[in-house]
Amino acid sequence: MTVPNPASPMDLFAQAPDRVSIYEVSPRDGLQNEAVMIPIEGKKRLINSLVNAGLKRIEITSFVSPKWVPQLADAEELASTLKPPPGVTFGALCPNAKGLERALSAGLSEIAVFLSASETHNKMNINKTIDDTLSVFHEIVPPAREKGLAVRAYVSTVWGCPYEGPIDPKKVLSIAKRLIDLGCYQVSLGDTIGVGTPRQTDLIVRMFRDEMPLSRIALHLHDTRGTALSNIVVGLQLGVRDFDSSVAGVGGCPYAPGAAGNVATEDLIYLMNGMGIETGVDLEGVIEAGRVAEEVIGRQLPGKVHKAGAFKLRKARTA
Amino acid sequence: MTVPNPASPMDLFAQAPDRVSIYEVSPRDGLQNEAVMIPIEGKKRLINSLVNAGLKRIEITSFVSPKWVPQLADAEELASTLKPPPGVTFGALCPNAKGLERALSAGLSEIAVFLSASETHNKMNINKTIDDTLSVFHEIVPPAREKGLAVRAYVSTVWGCPYEGPIDPKKVLSIAKRLIDLGCYQVSLGDTIGVGTPRQTDLIVRMFRDEMPLSRIALHLHDTRGTALSNIVVGLQLGVRDFDSSVAGVGGCPYAPGAAGNVATEDLIYLMNGMGIETGVDLEGVIEAGRVAEEVIGRQLPGKVHKAGAFKLRKARTA
Numbered sequence: 228m229t230v231p232n233p234a235s236p237m238d239l240f241a242q243a244p245d246r247v248s249i250y251e252v253s254p255r256d257g258l259q260n261e262a263v264m265i266p267i268e269g270k271k272r273l274i275n276s277l278v279n280a281g282l283k284r285i286e287i288t289s290f291v292s293p294k295w296v297p298q299l300a301d302a303e304e305l306a307s308t309l310k311p312p313p314g315v316t317f318g319a320l321c322p323n324a325k326g327l328e329r330a331l332s333a334g335l336s337e338i339a340v341f342l343s344a345s346e347t348h349n350k351m352n353i354n355k356t357i358d359d360t361l362s363v364f365h366e367i368v369p370p371a372r373e374k375g376l377a378v379r380a381y382v383s384t385v386w387g388c389p390y391e392g393p394i395d396p397k398k399v400l401s402i403a404k405r406l407i408d409l410g411c412y413q414v415s416l417g418d419t420i421g422v423g424t425p426r427q428t429d430l431i432v433r434m435f436r437d438e439m440p441l442s443r444i445a446l447h448l449h450d451t452r453g454t455a456l457s458n459i460v461v462g463l464q465l466g467v468r469d470f471d472s473s474v475a476g477v478g479g480c481p482y483a484p485g486a487a488g489n490v491a492t493e494d495l496i497y498l499m500n501g502m503g504i505e506t507g508v509d510l511e512g513v514i515e516a517g518r519v520a521e522e523v524i525g526r527q528l529p530g531k532v533h534k535a536g537a538f539k540l541r542k543a544r545t546a
Numbered sequence: 547m548t549v550p551n552p553a554s555p556m557d558l559f560a561q562a563p564d565r566v567s568i569y570e571v572s573p574r575d576g577l578q579n580e581a582v583m584i585p586i587e588g589k590k591r592l593i594n595s596l597v598n599a600g601l602k603r604i605e606i607t608s609f610v611s612p613k614w615v616p617q618l619a620d621a622e623e624l625a626s627t628l629k630p631p632p633g634v635t636f637g638a639l640c641p642n643a644k645g646l647e648r649a650l651s652a653g654l655s656e657i658a659v660f661l662s663a664s665e666t667h668n669k670m671n672i673n674k675t676i677d678d679t680l681s682v683f684h685e686i687v688p689p690a691r692e693k694g695l696a697v698r699a700y701v702s703t704v705w706g707c708p709y710e711g712p713i714d715p716k717k718v719l720s721i722a723k724r725l726i727d728l729g730c731y732q733v734s735l736g737d738t739i740g741v742g743t744p745r746q747t748d749l750i751v752r753m754f755r756d757e758m759p760l761s762r763i764a765l766h767l768h769d770t771r772g773t774a775l776s777n778i779v780v781g782l783q784l785g786v787r788d789f790d791s792s793v794a795g796v797g798g799c800p801y802a803p804g805a806a807g808n809v810a811t812e813d814l815i816y817l818m819n820g821m822g823i824e825t826g827v828d829l830e831g832v833i834e835a836g837r838v839a840e841e842v843i844g845r846q847l848p849g850k851v852h853k854a855g856a857f858k859l860r861k862a863r864t865a
Contacts, residue, residue, distance in 0.1 A: 237556065237560070237561075239558060239748055239780065239783055239784075240744075240745060240748065241556075242556075347862045350862075351862055387857060389859070389860045390859065390860055390861070390862040391859075392857075392859055420857070421854070422820075422857045423820075424816075424817055424819075424820025424821050425559075425779050425817070425820075425821060426559060426820070426821045426822065427820065429558055429559065450772075450850070451850065451854045452813065452816050452850050452851050452854050453769075453775055453810065453813040453816075453817075453849075453850040453851065454775060454813075454816070454817055454820070456772055456773060456775065456776040457775040457776040457778070457779045457817065459776070460744050460776045460779055460780070461558065461779070464558055465558075487850055487854075491772065494771065494772040494773075497743075497771050497772075497773070498743055498744070498772075498773055498776065500743075501741075501742075501743025501744075501745070501746065501773070502743050502744060502745045503745065530772075531769070531770065531771050531772040531806055532771050532772065535740070535770045535771050535806075538706060538711075538739070538741045540708070540709065540710075540711055541708045541709055542709070543666045543669075543670055543709040
């Protein structure tokens with residue numbers, strides 16, 4: 228057992244950043260999980276509300292085949308008709324050379340590639356081995372960079388795979404290094420099925436911290452079991468400065484009522500505000516975007532702060 | 547800004563306990579917030595499911611006036627007809643000498659007194675000043691101790707008051723010391739409106755840690771803004787070993803759809819299991835109790851792990 232009152236003055240937040248960058252994924256990671264396709268005007272309304280809240284990096288769609296993700300079949304139309312204001316970047320998922328071509332013709336300035344740290348999950352999701360997937364990335368990342376695009380990468384199932392269980396973090400690190408060597412500016416580490424807990428996050432982040440600047444990684448946590456913010460706090464304590472989130476927590480499986488998806492942007496901003504960490508995002512604006520997301524999607528979404536609101540003083544009844 | 551890759555080998559969990567104690571509050575703090583009174587058979591079913599899950603300390607009801615909390619008007623009947631098995635303690639809230647009398651006649655072995663750290667909230671809730679409330683406790687706590695009862699205390703609005711805003715932690719400490727001097731074995735510090743964030747928790751817990759053994763405090767966190775588990779992780783990092791929770795997160799206001807109540811016991815147990823911290827509670831049992839809670843209460847409840855389940859390997863499709 229631990230000594231009850233250790234005298235150590237250890238500051239748990241000594242290495243926490245003053246400022247973090249939020250990468251908003253709701254229009255892509257959120258809406259691709261909805262049972263129906265949201266009309267393009269609803270998507271634009273959601274994205275505009277996110278821009279109004281001060282979010283500067285938004286993944287708006289995916290150039291995967293519409294056969295696989297019909298919910299995002301309007302990718303070209305959306306990306307070519309909705310342009311980011313100055314200082315804002317719109318990105319999109321891009322699985323292959325065909326996707327890159329579509330992203331380029333739609334005029335995007337950033338794309339993201341994706342694969343899984345689990346062979347089985349990668350096979351189920353992309354129908355390729357991890358090595359073969361990385362080979363395909365050789366056909367996307369360097370050409371995209373040559374055209375002036377920024378390229379981000381997602382590695383999924385880092386905290387656990389639904390088919391393989393725990394994943395060796397060394398394997399994740401090795402994949403991440405190959406992605407960075409290839410030209411990706413950042414690797415977003417995904418807890419795809421939301422199983423991660425804080426000591427595991429500590430282990431994973433430390434392993435990366437020993438090998439590369441932490442600006443090379445982002446944490447992309449699903450809140451399926453309620454642990455996302457607690458993992459983010461450990462990330463902050465270790466100095467991570469990049470976090471993915473999705474307004475209102477959109478991204479839960481519509482076939483599992485109440486199941487949570489990505490960590491909710493408004494909950495993340497509330498946490499950061501409370502900790503004095505700058506995000507550049509306006510909490511009231513994100514709460515409003517959460518309400519827009521509920522309207523556009525047409526159901527109650529799992530994020531908490533868009534329901535509870537930021538803290539506001541109430542007037543006491545006078546006796 | 548923080549240096550990106552500090553070389554510090556600081557172990558964030560060096561002071562975390564190997565084992566924690568969970569104090570289950572759903573039958574009281576949960577059900578008192580429901581719009582309707584749950585029939586006594588439903589309450590017994592819920593409490594039995596909690597016992598079956600391995601929870602050893604359960605607050606089953608409240609001996610406040612039925613005029614104030616009609617949902618718990620069956621307190622005597624429940625406490626006198628449902629007896630804890632060996633090794634399990636059933637407790638109840640007890641506001642005054644009349645409540646103590648009722649608790650004693652029902653045969654309970656533990657009671658809890660409660661007040662607020664905010665004068666305004668205390669006045670609104672109990673219609674007394676904090677000093678007058680503590681005076682009433684002089685009529686309950688020593689007599690209860692003389693009769694062999696254990697007495698716990700709740701201090702609410704520690705992380706913030708809906709009417710006064712931030713509360714000076716020194717004031718909380720001063721109240722807690724008076725409660726312990728009076729004979730309470732533990733003071734449960736409440737984030738009643740769920741506004742707390744991790745640095746604030748760090749500040750509050752450290753202040754207590756400088757003044758008393760941490761076994762004297764418990765954290766009672768509402769998850770209104772999704773921050774409860776992240777605050778609990780900071781508590782663990784500082785050595786806190788006592789946490790209150792409510793299965794399925796019951797305790798949200800029924801008039802605010804989707805609003806979260808207490809931190810959900812199953813989410814807390816999942817977190818502890820993932821961190822290798824013993825609780826003595828069976829996760830599958832708590833998940834089952836969460837389902838019982840939803841049946842008994844008749845609506846979907848906010849806890850996440852009772853919906854998502856613990857992690858289980860899935861079989862991959864063979865190509």
